[in-house]
Amino acid sequence: MKKRKIFLLTGTAALLMALAGCSSTDKKQDAAVAEVPMNYEVIIAHMNDTHGRVKEGKYDGMGFARVSTVVKDLKANEENVLFLDAGDTFHGTTFATLSKGESIVRLLNAMDLDALSPGNHDFNYGKERLKELEEMAEFDIVSANVIDEDGDYFFNPYVIKEMEGVRVGIFGLATPETAYKTNPKNVEGLTFGTPAEYAEKAVAKLKEEGAQLIVAVCHLGIDESTLRENQSIGVVEAVDGIDILVDGHSHTALKNGMVVNDTMIVQTGEYDKNFGVVRVRVSDGKMEVAAKLITKAEAMGRVEKSEVVVEEAQRISAVDKYSIKPGDTLTKIAANYDVPMSVILEANAGIGDPNRIYVNDEIMIPVEREVVNVVKESSTRVIPGIPEDPEIVKLIGEIEQEQMKITEVEVGTTPVALDGEREQVRRGETNLGNLITDSMLWETGADIAITNGGGIRASIEKGTIKVGDIISVLPFGNYVITKRVSGQDIIDAIEHGISDYPATKGAFPHVGGIRVTFDESKPAGSRVVEIETNSGEKIDPAREYVLATNDFMAAGGDDYLMFKDRPQVGNFEGLDEILRKYVEEEGVTQTRIDGRMKVVN
Structure with missing residues (x-):
């Protein structure tokens, strides 16, 4: 039975779940594991297909400095937080390409990224350069289906993170389309294996090594132009045991994730226009998963202006002009206007005898009227967004200064x-x-x-x-x-x-x-x-x-x-x-x- 639940997060993270309902799923546990009830929580922050868009821009996303604020807030307020990237990260803008990806690695190191699975465009500088970037990285680059000429893994296929009360296994998968969705020269000698086949091996190995929560970080996507077997959907349909699949490649924004075969698939779209957060809660061996995206609009904050129309009624004194008609008397006129005769006579000093008025004469009749004044009251409400991490803003500025030498x-x-x-x-x-x-x-x-x-x-x-x-x-x-x-x-x-x-x-x-x-x-x-x-x-x-x-x-x-x-x-x-x-x-x-x-x- 599927359950729906919204989790409460603190600080910046509270924004993530309060804005919309979250998808959730119960996860069937292996009988052996179910004998020992588990209780833990893990938060997975994730992004994909940023393509070097590190700064907020008109056509780009919220920028890495705001992403960093979210990650740091989560890690400061929660025990078990992982930050994952599903690839196509090191290439795509001048900021990235001038240093052949090194600038991006420096930022991700400062943002405390835990693991990344390379996308096809991460090979754009060539496989040797990607290995050099791996050496610079303080995070793990994982991919279980990229095989070299000797039949060995080109990257570590998986890692296990020891967290409070839980061992989290993370393995990576690269799209087989990499063979032609980067210059083929860049990947000469590499084979990109069938994702499901290598995922099954990785899941088995992680379980053997005691992983209690299994997370795939994949650059596969769900685009219909991709063969089903090479899509993330195809992988989780064929392979049991993957709890969360952090996806990329198809630039798909999955607002609350997508559950396939008891696996929650999440993806943020492109260019850090969204940032994803998944909360996993296990209580007595029963798993609930909730996924949410922070949008650029939410991250940037906004000013809401509102206007209230207020009607104010008040009585005012006025004077009506009245033209005498046949049969009129001042008594009748005073009665019709509900004005005392004495008031009419006082306003019309020329009338000596109240019984002698002439047709077509004009007289002045003092009256009181109710007037409604319309008043517009404006108000402004500032809805705060996510502030930029000053450390990342500074680092981006320093890198840009260094790059000025290259442009010459x-x-x-x-x-x-x-x-x-x-x-x-x-x-x-x-x-x-x-x-x-x-x-x-x-x-x-x-x-x-x-x-x-x-x-x-x-x-x-x-x-x-x-x-x-x-x-x-x-x-x-x-x-x-x-x-x-x-x-x-x-x-x-x-x-x-x-x-x-x-x-x-x-x-x-x-x-x-x-x-x-x-x-x-x-x-x-x-x-x-x-x-x-x-x-x-x-x-x-x-x-x-x-x-x-x-x-x-x-x-x-x-x-x-x-x-x-x-x-x-x-x-x-x-x-x-x-x-x-x-x-x-x-x-x-x-x-x-x-x-x-x-x-x-």
Whole structure:
């Protein structure tokens, strides 16, 4: 029988459970364990897929400094607290990539992370670099299904944490999609085993070593595009004995978790927009689990303004003008207005005889009226959020200062200015856009490259090119994905990108591997005259091509929906990293535009 219960937490943690109901589940205990009643509580704080977003931002989450405050408050007020990360953590922003992940490790050390399971993008610097990061880490990196060339575990498959009254076993799982959702060169020699098979081994081993609570921290996800057997749902359907599964990869926000086969699966979404807390309570061998997300909105706090309308009634003196009608007498008028005759006579000194009034004369009648005044009363209520941990704020600032030295490193030179001005890249071909797309083809070997003009944010002046210049051009941390698409998809994409021409549009396409001719006088959706490859062949709508694009567009960003559901072929480094490497090794090969986006009318 499933039970529903809300637990009370102290300090910042009280915010976690008070905001909404929590899911809970009873856990069946092994007969051998049930003979000895257990009583303990464990709190699991968790995050996933932060992708280097360490600072609060308009499109990012609450920032690591607020996450740290939650974790420290929990650890200060509760006996058994674990802080876990389900991967895709070391890569994704300039802050992360400039030091190849070291900056993130330093922050996680300061935040007292307990364990992390690597995601596919954590391999983006190569497997050797990930092992170097493991050496720097004061937390455990665990993965039970990453196997090296010798058949050994590449990471520790699991750890056991001795806590007050309970031994907690933690094992990790990496998505088998890592084999192609990072550059395959990064994982040469590694095998990513079937998750359920290795999970079963890990659970058995942890039970053998006396683990009473078993937690899987996995970068698997629940996306339907992933094979069921490689999803976290598939794992817990196939493997008994996992109490909690902390998940990542699919960027899914599970508000109160999801129970499958008596296992609570939790995931926070992406970019620290949410932070998760799970409370496990075991009483006399019976387990109850409650999961909750703290949202960015809750973490940031808010000001609520309210307005109350109050009506105030009061009586005031007034004077009515009255025009005498046939048959009127002052006696009748006084009776109708309920005003004493003497008051009317006093207000109308010209009337000598109250019985002599004339039709159409105007007299003044003093009256009292009730007037309702409407008063608006405003009030402001401040609902506090989660304060930033000053230690983490300081450390982020120090790292940013250190990174300024890196941004001054020279990567090459350009004989001409490279045009990345907003008005240019959002409405036409530029030499910088061509350089970027050519670097994408060079790195991936794709047939065609397309990137959106809105992602190009600065120009590069003639002369020396520094790391900081590359970052300024491509500041978003987007990485490159290759997908298998049809020729019709390419045609549709170009039509979409040029639909507002000559107006500026962030979706305007910069291309490599093809040349486009379009007629701006035609209606949107039918402007393409011709698209041909660099070899002179016309794009065949029915043929398949390998497209290199950025992850934003690959997911349907800027309304490039024709790419969203197409199969992924490969996954590569950050776009800024690829451009930097291209300039270092090939130089600036595009000094002027070459007619890739030709306009006719």
